[in-house]
Amino acid sequence: MTERRGNVLLVTGSIMLATIIQVLDTTIANVALPHMQGSLGAGGDQITWVLTSYIVATAIMTLPVGYLAQRFGRRNIFLWSVTGFTITSMLCGQAASLTEMVFWRTLQGLFGASLVPLSQATLLDTFPREKLASAMSIWGMGVMLGPILGPSLGGWLTDTYSWRWVFYINVPLGILSLVGIYLFLPDTERRQQRFDRWGFAFIALAVATLQLLLDRGEHVDWFESLEVQFYALLAVLGLYLFVVHSATTDNKFLSPALFRDRNFVSGVIFIFVVGIVLLATMALLPPFLQQWKGYSAVTTGLVLMPRGVGTMIAMLAVGRLLWRFDARWVILVGMALVTLSLHHMAGFTMEVGQRELVLTGIVQGLGLGLVFVPVSTLAYATLSPTLRDEATALFSLSRNLGSSIGVSIVMAVLSRSLWINQQELGARLQGGAETLAGLPGTGELLALPAGVMQELNRQAAEIAYVNDFHLLMLINIAAMPLVLLLSNPDHRARREAGRAAAA
Numbered sequence: 404m405t406e407r408r409g410n411v412l413l414v415t416g417s418i419m420l421a422t423i424i425q426v427l428d429t430t431i432a433n434v435a436l437p438h439m440q441g442s443l444g445a446g447g448d449q450i451t452w453v454l455t456s457y458i459v460a461t462a463i464m465t466l467p468v469g470y471l472a473q474r475f476g477r478r479n480i481f482l483w484s485v486t487g488f489t490i491t492s493m494l495c496g497q498a499a500s501l502t503e504m505v506f507w508r509t510l511q512g513l514f515g516a517s518l519v520p521l522s523q524a525t526l527l528d529t530f531p532r533e534k535l536a537s538a539m540s541i542w543g544m545g546v547m548l549g550p551i552l553g554p555s556l557g558g559w560l561t562d563t564y565s566w567r568w569v570f571y572i573n574v575p576l577g578i579l580s581l582v583g584i585y586l587f588l589p590d591t592e593r594r595q596q597r598f599d600r601w602g603f604a605f606i607a608l609a610v611a612t613l614q615l616l617l618d619r620g621e622h623v624d625w626f627e628s629l630e631v632q633f634y635a636l637l638a639v640l641g642l643y644l645f646v647v648h649s650a651t652t653d654n655k656f657l658s659p660a661l662f663r664d665r666n667f668v669s670g671v672i673f674i675f676v677v678g679i680v681l682l683a684t685m686a687l688l689p690p691f692l693q694q695w696k697g698y699s700a701v702t703t704g705l706v707l708m709p710r711g712v713g714t715m716i717a718m719l720a721v722g723r724l725l726w727r728f729d730a731r732w733v734i735l736v737g738m739a740l741v742t743l744s745l746h747h748m749a750g751f752t753m754e755v756g757q758r759e760l761v762l763t764g765i766v767q768g769l770g771l772g773l774v775f776v777p778v779s780t781l782a783y784a785t786l787s788p789t790l791r792d793e794a795t796a797l798f799s800l801s802r803n804l805g806s807s808i809g810v811s812i813v814m815a816v817l818s819r820s821l822w823i824n825q826q827e828l829g830a831r832l833q834g835g836a837e838t839l840a841g842l843p844g845t846g847e848l849l850a851l852p853a854g855v856m857q858e859l860n861r862q863a864a865e866i867a868y869v870n871d872f873h874l875l876m877l878i879n880i881a882a883m884p885l886v887l888l889l890s891n892p893d894h895r896a897r898r899e900a901g902r903a904a905a906a
Contacts, residue, residue, distance in 0.1 A: 410587055411529055411530070413583055413586075413587040414525070414529055414583070414587050414588055414589075415526065415529070415541060416583060417579075417580050417582075417583025417584045417587060417588065418481070418518075418521075418522040418525050418526070418580070418583075418584065418588070419522065419541060419542070419544075419545045420576050420577075420579055420580035420583070421481070421484075421485050421488075421518045421522060421577070421580040421584070422518055422519050422522040422542070422545040422546060422549075423545045423549055423576070424488070424492075424515075424518075424573045424576050424577060424580070425488065425515040425518040425519055425549075426519065426545065426546055426549030426553075427549045427552070427553045427556070427573075428457065428492075428511070428515065428553075428573070429457070429458070429461075429549070429553065429806075430549070430553030430554055430557070430682075430685070431553040431554070431556055431557035431560075431569050432453060432454065432457075432557060432566075432569050432570075433454065433553070433554060433557065434554050434557045434558045434561060434689075435557055435560075435561045435566035435569045436450050436451070436453065436454070438561055438565070438566040439453060439504070439566050442566065443498065443499075443500055443501045443504055444500070444501065445501040449501055450501070451618070451619075451622060452501070452505050453501075453504055453505065453508055454618070455614075455615065455618045455619065456505045456508045456509040456512065457508045457509070457511060457512040458512065458614055458618060458803075458807065459509075459512070459611050459614045459615060459618075460508075460509045460510070460511075460512030460513045460516070461512040461513075461515060461516045461803065462516075462610045462611060462614050462800065462803060462804070463513075463516070463607045463610060463611050464512070464513045464516035464517065465516045465517070465520065465796050465799055465800045465803070466603060466606055466607060466610065466656075466796065466800065467598070467603055467796075468480070468516065468517045468520050468521060468792065468793075468795075468796040469520075469792040469793030469794075469795075469796045469797075470596070470598055470793075471517065472517075472521060472524070472591065472792040473591075473593065473594045473596065473792055474593065474594070474595070474596065474598075475593065476590045476591055476593050477521055477524065477525065477588075477590065477591040477792070478584065478588050478589070478590040478591070479590070480517055480521060481517070481518075481521055481525075481584050481588060482581065482584060482585060483514070484514050484515065484516075484517045484518055484521075485514075485518070485577055485580050485581045485584060486514075486577075486581060487510065487511075487513075487514030488511060488514040488515045488518065488573070488577060489573060489574055489577030489578060489581065491507050491508075491510045491511040491514060492511060492570045492571070492573035492574055492577065493570070493571065493573075493574050494507040495507045495508055495511060495570040496567040496568070496569075496570035496571045497567070517796075519546060519795075519799045520792070520795035520796040520798065520799040521792070521795070522542060522545070523539075523542050523779070523795040523798070523799070524791045524792050524794075524795040525588070526538040526539070526541065526542050527783055527788075527791055527795075528591075528788065528791070534722075535780050535783070535784075536721065536722045536725040536726070536730075536776060536777070536780050537722045539776045539779040539780045540718040540719065540721055540722050540776050542779070543718050543772070543775045543776050543779060544714070544715055544718050546775075546802075547681065547711075547714050547718075547771060547772070547775055552708070552711055554685070554689055554703070554704060554707070555701075555703070555704025555705070555707060555708055556572075556704075557569050558701060558703070558704055559701060559704065560572065562701065597654050599652065599654050599655060599656040601648055601652075602645060602648055602649060602652070602654075602655065602656030602657075603656055605641050605642075605644040605645035605648055606641065606642075606645045606656060606657075607641075608637060608638075608640070608641030608644075609637075609638050609639075609640075609641030609642040609645060610641075610800070610804075612634045612635075612637040612638040612641065613634070613638040613804070613807075614804075614807055615634045616631055616634035616635055616638060617807045617808060617810075617811040618807065618811070619631065619634070620811060620815065621811065621814050621815060621818065625815065657793065657797065658790055658793055660787065660790060661786075661790060661793060661794055661797065664785055664786050665785075665888060665889075665890070666781050666782060666783075666784055666785045666786070666889055666890055667782050667783065667785070667786050667794060668888075669781075669782070669885060669888035669889050670778050670779070670781055670782025670783075670798065670889070671782065671797060671798055671801045672801075672882075672885055672888075673734075673774070673778045673782075673882070673885060673886075673889075674775075674778055674779070674782070674798060674801050674802045674805065675801045675802065675804065675805035676805060676878065676879070676882040676885075677771065677774055677775055677778065677802065677805065678801070678802040678803065678804070678805025678806040678809060679805045679806065679808060679809030679812075679875070679878060680741060680745075680771070680809065680875055680878065680879055681771060681806065681809075682806035682809055682810055683806075683809035683810050683812070683813045683871075683875055684745075684748075684767065684872075684875065685707070685710075686809075686810045686813060686814065687813055687817070687868060687871055687872070688703075688707060689703055689707070691751075691864075691868050692706060692707075692760075694864075695753060695861060695864050695865075695868075696753065696755075706757055706760050706761060706764070707764060709761045709764045709765045709768065710764035710765065710767060710768040711768060712765065712768065713764065713765035713766065713767065713768025713769040713771075713772065714768040714769070714771055714772040714775075715768075715772070716768075716769060716772070717737070717768065717769045717770075717771070717772025717773045717776075718772045718775070718776055721733065721772060721773055721776045721777065722776075724773075725776075725777060725780065729891055730777035730780060730781050730889075730891050731777075731781075731886050731889055731891060733773055733777045734773070734774050734777045734778060734886050734889075735883065735886055736770075736773055737769075737770045737771065737772070737773025737774035737775075737777075738770065738774055738879060738882070738883050738886075739770070739883075740766055740767070740769050740770030740773065741767055741770035741771060741774065741879050742770075742876055742879050742880055742883075743766060743770075744763050744764075744766040744767035744770060745767070745872050745873075745875050745876035745879060746876055747759075747763050747766075748763055748872040749869050749872040749873040749876060750869070751865070751868065751869060751872065752865055753861055753862075753864075753865050778889075779798075781889050781890075781891060782794075782798060784890075784891070785890070809875075812874075813871045813874070813875065816867075816870065816871055816874060817867050817868065817870075817871050820866065820867035820870050820871070821863055821864055821867040824862070824863035824864075824866045824867055825859065825860065825863045828859050828862055828863055829859060
């Protein structure tokens with residue numbers, strides 16, 4: 404860092420504001436889509452491009468963040484990104500057509516892509532090594548609370564004001580962040596290096612088409628559609644060309660040293676799994692509560708909010724826990740809590756009460772908090788500081804891809820399971836009706852097909868959601884042995900120092 408040093412609290416507050424508005428925008432617009440659809444004159448299939456354009460643009464521009472920060476300086480990239488994100492947020496709120504909205508959302512994603520990885524890299528450089536866990540706790544609260552609180556805040560803004568305030572709320576927060584970054588954020592040293600254009604083009608093609616496949620698959624019947632087959636072909640081709648190019652060029656897009664660090668690679672895999680469980684669960688619960696339990700958007704938000712409270716409590720406490728215990732044990736305890744919550748959710752029925760929902764959410768939030776911070780800390784424990792800009796970009800990309808894949812998997816399984824359950828329950832009901840048709844007292848039942856079908860659909864949905872929660876539990880359990888790949892040099896050093904002092 405240069406001699407210009409800002410106040411740590413002001414630097415942290417400024418960059419975390421930028422992080423929060425970026426991660427909020429991955430989920431805050433979801434609940435406003437039906438209102439946007441009417442206002443922008445879009446069809447049900449078209450309006451999803453409001454989300455798709457942002458997700459794909461963010462994924463593509465996350466890749467070159469490391470190069471841009473090293474070439475132009477981290478502070479300059481922050482200033483450009485926050486300025487662009489704030490302006491495009493305002494323009495999204497003023498959009499009068501779907502074309503305008505998709506255009507501004509794409510630019511918003513391009514500008515916002517660097518905010519999360521650069522905030523993590525800045526905190527890693529700002530805080531001393533012994534306070535690394537505290538730094539990752541602060542960063543984790545912003546990254547994980549955003550997706551959790553996004554639907555609640557989006558529903559409240561849409562109901563109270565209009566869908567446009569889902570975007571306008573970014574403007575004052577963006578301005579505050581911009582002023583703080585300009586006044587207090589120190590710059591980084593700049594390094595001249597060649598940009599691997601072909602490497603970026605190939606990996607961007609793979610990531611963009613994979614995101615399109617995951618986002619569009621549910622709407623076009625997955626691989627039954629030529630569109631999804633085309634995306635899959637391009638994703639495989641892009642990845643293949645990237646691997647071949649990286650093996651034959653001296654100027655590689657991603658530093659090979661990143662993949663030689665076992666802790667970092669293990670951390671990237673772990674954060675991928677955390678992304679699956681975090682956003683997949685949050686994608687399942689709102690429709691379950693609103694469509695099948697009949698909760699309003701506001702009530703749904705209030706019921707889900709304790710999950711964020713649990714995460715915040717865990718992240719506030721995890722710094723002290725990491726000082727006393729090996730981070731790998733903390734991760735295992737966190738994953739055990741997440742598994743316990745998903746096991747409990749796999750027993751949900753349509754009669755599940757709010758108290759049960761809140762308690763389950765708190766337990767899962769505690770578990771996610773205990774996993775997220777230690778994984779983020781250990782991922783960089785043995786990595787050279789010169790690789791942090793590249794590493795944080797890859798770390799964020801892995802989390803986002805995990806979230807996209809997780810949401811796509813659970814939604815596909817939910818849709819398929821719901822259809823199968825409806826067919827099987829319907830066949831049993833029809834057989835029972837035929838058996839009872841000649842008995843007295845069954846005429847009233849057979850005369851109420853609408854009520855019977857409504858209950859059949861509720862039971863089919865209950866089984867489908869239970870299957871999804873059970874699947875997420877199994878994914879979480881399968882990931883637990885990965886903790887064996889991680890090492891904890893700080894804990895080992897403290898243990899050896901203690902033994903030396905005792906001797």
